[in-house]
Amino acid sequence: MSLVSTRQPFVRLFGRYLRDEGLPVTQQREAIAKIVFESDEHLSVHDIEQALRDRAGRVGKATIYRTLDLLVRSRLVEEHDFGEGFKRYEHRLSEHPIHEHLICLECGTVLEFESNEVYGVENRVRREHGFVPVRHRLEIYGLCRDCDEGGAELPVGGLTCPIETA
Amino acid sequence: MSLVSTRQPFVRLFGRYLRDEGLPVTQQREAIAKIVFESDEHLSVHDIEQALRDRAGRVGKATIYRTLDLLVRSRLVEEHDFGEGFKRYEHRLSEHPIHEHLICLECGTVLEFESNEVYGVENRVRREHGFVPVRHRLEIYGLCRDCDEGGAELPVGGLTCPIETA
DNA sequence: GTCCATGCAAACCTTTTGCACTATA
DNA sequence: TATAGTGCAAAAGGTTTGCATGGAC
Numbered sequence: 001m002s003l004v005s006t007r008q009p010f011v012r013l014f015g016r017y018l019r020d021e022g023l024p025v026t027q028q029r030e031a032i033a034k035i036v037f038e039s040d041e042h043l044s045v046h047d048i049e050q051a052l053r054d055r056a057g058r059v060g061k062a063t064i065y066r067t068l069d070l071l072v073r074s075r076l077v078e079e080h081d082f083g084e085g086f087k088r089y090e091h092r093l094s095e096h097p098i099h100e101h102l103i104c105l106e107c108g109t110v111l112e113f114e115s116n117e118v119y120g121v122e123n124r125v126r127r128e129h130g131f132v133p134v135r136h137r138l139e140i141y142g143l144c145r146d147c148d149e150g151g152a153e154l155p156v157g158g159l160t161c162p163i164e165t166a
Numbered sequence: 167m168s169l170v171s172t173r174q175p176f177v178r179l180f181g182r183y184l185r186d187e188g189l190p191v192t193q194q195r196e197a198i199a200k201i202v203f204e205s206d207e208h209l210s211v212h213d214i215e216q217a218l219r220d221r222a223g224r225v226g227k228a229t230i231y232r233t234l235d236l237l238v239r240s241r242l243v244e245e246h247d248f249g250e251g252f253k254r255y256e257h258r259l260s261e262h263p264i265h266e267h268l269i270c271l272e273c274g275t276v277l278e279f280e281s282n283e284v285y286g287v288e289n290r291v292r293r294e295h296g297f298v299p300v301r302h303r304l305e306i307y308g309l310c311r312d313c314d315e316g317g318a319e320l321p322v323g324g325l326t327c328p329i330e331t332a
Numbered sequence: 333g334t335c336c337a338t339g340c341a342a343a344c345c346t347t348t349t350g351c352a353c354t355a356t357a
Numbered sequence: 358t359a360t361a362g363t364g365c366a367a368a369a370g371g372t373t374t375g376c377a378t379g380g381a382c
Contacts (some may be wrong), residue, residue, distance in 0.1 A: 024381045026337060045371080060339040065372065081249050085347085086371055100287075102297045113291055117283045121266075122306060125279055130311030131268045134320060138304045140288060145296030154300060190356045192362060211346080226364040231347065251372085252346055 010037040010076065010093050017074040031056040032067040042080055042088040042110050082110070082139070100138040105154060106147035176203040176242065176259050183240040197222040198233040208246055208254040208276050248276070248305070266304040271320055272313035 014033045015025045035051045036043060043051075045064055052059045068089055071077035080088045082103055100118070102111040115138060122133040143152055180199045181191045201217045202209060209217075211230055218225045234255055237243035246254045248269055266284070268277040281304060288299040309318055 022336095024336060026381070028338070058339095061371095062340080062373075063338055066337080081247060083247050102291060102295065104297075105300060111295060111297065113295060115287050117287050118304070121281050121283050121304070125268060125306060129268065129277060129279060130314065131270075131277065131306070132309040132314045133306045134271060134308040136304065136306040138284070138287070138302065140291060140297070140299045140302040142300040143298040148296065148298045188361095190361060192356070194363070224364095227346095228348080228365080229363055232362080 007034075007037045007093075010091065014071065014074060014076055017076070018070070023070070027056070028059050028063050029067050029070070031059065032064060033071065036068075036071060036077055036089060037091050037093065039091075040094065042082075042090045044086055044088050046086075048089070100140070102144070103139055103141050104144035104147055105141050106143055106152040109144050111144065173200075173203045173259075176257065180237065180240060180242055183242070184236070189236070193222070194225050194229050195233050195236070197225065198230060199237065202234075202237060202243055202255060203257050203259065205257075206260065208248075208256045210252055210254050212252075214255075266306070268310070269305055269307050270310035270313055271307050272309055272318040275310050277310065 011030060011033045014037075015030070018025050018029065031052060032048060035048050035055075039051075041047070045061065045068070048064055048068075049059070049061065052064070068077070068079075071089070071091075072079050076093065077089050077091050080090060080101075082088060082101070096112065096114055098114070099112045100115050102113060103109075104111075118136055118138055122136065125131045126133060143154070177196060177199045180203075181196070184191050184195065197218060198214060201214050201221070205217075207213070211227065211234070214230055214234075215225070215227065218230070234243065234245075237255070238245050242259065243255050243257050246256060246267075248254060248267070262278065262280055264280070265278045266281050268279060269275075270277075284302055284304055288302065291297045292299060309320070
């Protein structure tokens, strides 16, 4: 069974959301939803534009942004900002809907992992600070196994020991 | 003792960094460093520009960006992106140099807290994924105590239960 | 037929860059 | 005096918006 048919129900789910909101289900919206749901990557708008050019006809950037906004509102897709200067999008329909990210500073690869520890932190800040957690983001930046074993080194720079020399 | 004199050594620290790098210590660079070190907020470039207008003469935006770049390189200042569409800057000379952020979705306030739990997570990903952590970012979004007690509600929206209805 | 979406281009916002002029060391 | 910084304005890059046209229901 191909990924395409496997993910078909998710595209229909987006259609249901649109109908519930009284919004038209257009070819472009379905095409964009397909791209996002059939990928397990963290897609940039540029990635999506590229994929659309290959499969569906040319779709305007404005439409991509507007549709991504709807996908995020529907809660089927999550928006990420890894500090690259643009956003990335990822559907939330995988087997691990809540996960954190490991970002390699050398090659840019994004790995996913789960962390139950964060729930403990959320409970603690609720108790200690009266803060009611809704969602969180944990990103660890460093070197992925391949880059580390490949001997990659990160430039250090800066003052060696700022506090002590104050 | 005023905050100004208390933080003076930090400005000198930046001067030392500049000299070490063979770069001139200019009035503008000192003025910008002062603003950042004397504040305990998470400042935007706009905030800094505003503060400069009040205290020092007018300083060009380009100079602010270029100086912030130096401050970040010196490791005396940290760059943050809370997904607002622009960056914020915070000095790293407080008593809690490594901390995480609680961001209120209602009023935008940013609170700081410490989490030792994250070090456990870092050790785990090193063991389990061979990923070498360098730095991390943990942000919890939700309602601060004031907004929660003030009866703030966050709009839910979206499909209620996407997975199950697939 | 009524809305709303689309596509294009222009606008917007933050950040970066080029260049003539000025200040540091 | 040599070198690098500053300020201005223009450019760049991602994202948003206005508006005439076209598609969904």
